[in-house]
Amino acid sequence: MGPEHPTTLGARFSLARWMGEAGDAAGARYQFTMLIPVCTRVLGPEHLGTLIGRFHLAMWMSDAGDPAGGMDQLAALVPTMERALGLEHPTTLAARFSFASLTGQTGNPADARDQLAVLGPVIERLLGPDHSTTLAVRADHAQWAKYARRSAWRRWLRRR
Template sequence: MADEEHELAERMQLAGWTAQSGNAAGAAEKAAAVAAERSLVLGPNHPETLGARSNLATSTGAAGNLAGARELFAELLVDQTRALGPTHRYILICGTSSRG
């Protein structure tokens, strides 16, 4: 499983660099695939899965789908609060991002 987690981390890096190169839609597509696979491999409440979902929401917004990004962040906030607790630093970050 460690090899699979490493591969997923590398694929998320690729999504990030895809976004940095100006292809937000391509980054969102890659982030969606990684988030789905991380959910299967690590579980839906694992911090890496939640982080991948945050990257997906960010890329979705950068691709111009602001309403979609807001919805993804709102869903993520509920799941992060349940999984991590209301005072976790991810909750504070996501809560700020979803206020659009």
């Protein structure tokens, strides 16, 4: 094997992920930052492993205190996933869900609401109305709809 063998890359991926799961989001972000260029070169930019690594980088970036950076990563990643994996691939759908959540967390609840309004019916059709992911998308949609109404109300009050 060697440092760029797919098995070695898989071990590095696991190490980075488990660092984050153990509470070291900054360490996971760093490890994925170092790993993604190697995966891109060795596996290709549209390989499932590279795309999932980029998804993890975005999420650990957010968890390490940079939700705007994570959202920017996902904004670039989601179209690539849609093209390479398909619109209804589970990883693409997970990335779209995370992108919507980070959109709301970074101050745009109306866009988050709108993204989830589009994503919700797709998730429900694929997974069923009672699946935990369907219910999570519905709950997030309701949350961002509420925050969007509050934001609109505040803007209206300021104009008066």
